[in-house]
Amino acid sequence: AFHGAVIHSLSTPGHDLEILPAALLIVEAQGVITAFHKDVKPGEVGSLIDTATTTLHYLSPSQFIIPGFIDTHNHAPQWAQRGLGQGQHILDWLSAITFPNEGRFRDPSHAQRIYSSAIDGFLRQGITTASYYGSIHPEATNILADLCLAKGQRAFVGKCNMTRNSPDYYRDASVEQSLRDTESCIAHIRKIDPEGMLLKHVLTPRFAISCDADGLAGLGQIAAKNPDLPIQTHFNEAEQEITATRELFPQFSSEADLYHHYGLLTKRSILAHCCYMAPHEFDKLKELQCGVAHCPISNMTVGGGFMAAPIREFLNRGIKVGLGTDSGGGFSSSMLDAIRQAMIASHAREVESKGRDKGLKIAEAFYLATLGGAEVCCLEDKVGNFEVGKEFDALVVDWQRDGVMTIVEEEDELDTVFEKFVMTGDDRNIVRVLVKGRMVREVKI
Numbered sequence: 001a002f003h004g005a006v007i008h009s010l011s012t013p014g015h016d017l018e019i020l021p022a023a024l025l026i027v028e029a030q031g032v033i034t035a036f037h038k039d040v041k042p043g044e045v046g047s048l049i050d051t052a053t054t055t056l057h058y059l060s061p062s063q064f065i066i067p068g069f070i071d072t073h074n075h076a077p078q079w080a081q082r083g084l085g086q087g088q089h090i091l092d093w094l095s096a097i098t099f100p101n102e103g104r105f106r107d108p109s110h111a112q113r114i115y116s117s118a119i120d121g122f123l124r125q126g127i128t129t130a131s132y133y134g135s136i137h138p139e140a141t142n143i144l145a146d147l148c149l150a151k152g153q154r155a156f157v158g159k160c161n162m163t164r165n166s167p168d169y170y171r172d173a174s175v176e177q178s179l180r181d182t183e184s185c186i187a188h189i190r191k192i193d194p195e196g197m198l199l200k201h202v203l204t205p206r207f208a209i210s211c212d213a214d215g216l217a218g219l220g221q222i223a224a225k226n227p228d229l230p231i232q233t234h235f236n237e238a239e240q241e242i243t244a245t246r247e248l249f250p251q252f253s254s255e256a257d258l259y260h261h262y263g264l265l266t267k268r269s270i271l272a273h274c275c276y277m278a279p280h281e282f283d284k285l286k287e288l289q290c291g292v293a294h295c296p297i298s299n300m301t302v303g304g305g306f307m308a309a310p311i312r313e314f315l316n317r318g319i320k321v322g323l324g325t326d327s328g329g330g331f332s333s334s335m336l337d338a339i340r341q342a343m344i345a346s347h348a349r350e351v352e353s354k355g356r357d358k359g360l361k362i363a364e365a366f367y368l369a370t371l372g373g374a375e376v377c378c379l380e381d382k383v384g385n386f387e388v389g390k391e392f393d394a395l396v397v398d399w400q401r402d403g404v405m406t407i408v409e410e411e412d413e414l415d416t417v418f419e420k421f422v423m424t425g426d427d428r429n430i431v432r433v434l435v436k437g438r439m440v441r442e443v444k445i
């Protein structure tokens, strides 16, 4: 059980923050939240729990608990290339930097070393759930899944499907091989985590440019046979990418039509970027209940979107939206940075749209990083906030740490402390990370 300050987003429309200075959260051994008392004086805790059998953690006055961050779009193999190639357009950046880097994951020892460092780095940022693109290599992708499980991170892990428009050294040998490797990665995760406690395979056609039509169709068939599996791809990211997609698939007038045709748009689809949306594509995403992985950093730094995606319009239409760090494309793996950049981008969008698309409030951007991401991943019954019955994925934040966070003053209320943390704190303030009630990272204080 944990007693102290708790802040999370509510599931109600508007997703307001609930800010509780003295709450008591009770978590049972399997990591499920069994009770959430919202206003409990320290002296009353003993009457609400069995102190003989429960380990009680009193948060210090400088600490508060928030839900773990959900990174809806992350390329694990790009961990070692973050920050490189800023400003390049997408296809140039893939050829010059990304494919040579991802190709190195043919070597399992390289995968072991980089993925281990990457997951540690993401956990340190408070990312308790991530949807990962792996490389094309099934062996490296299985290593990524093994490491997520061993380190206790909740994750979607996808073998990346690529059968064309990349160099020989970084392309699946054939469509058949690509699909066989996918099936074997699906089987691997079902073997190591049979109940899906932490892991799921995610079908991962990189984007249409990398895929042959029969490969997309094959993945669509796998999706139809396995309706529990999420699907992820890059969607309407940049002009260079959209133009190339049109040339390869002239029979479709939009990416929504293209991916829908191949059976890849479902309520479990996680579509990264979504910068350039035709009016009917909004309708289609809403109708098919697809989710958007908003990557506000990479949208403005790499790839050539260089624009603020229409997040307010997605929210107004009731389309699910979460945040992604897009490591590689994004230069930062901090979800706090993603939150801030989402706000900046939304304000640019407000100006661009002459005031129609209102900028995001801090509570909304925080919701995108937590509960919104859970909805995009269809995990909202499990994580995203602290409703009773959900699993306890949480961060203990401490504002009294060495670092750069704005100083907290005596008269600051908890909402002000929270705002200071979200806008100026960093991983040094994230002192404990819990997934399913299990401590997966702890800073000794």
Ligand code: GUN
Residues within 6 Å of the ligand: 075, 090, 094, 098, 206, 207, 234, 237, 298, 302, 303, 326, 328, 329
């Ligand atoms: N489109 C296809 N692959 C990628 C990638 O790795 N990053 C980004 N940002 N866009 C892509």
Ligand code: FE
Residues within 6 Å of the ligand: 073, 075, 234, 272, 326, 329
């Ligand atoms: Fe990406």
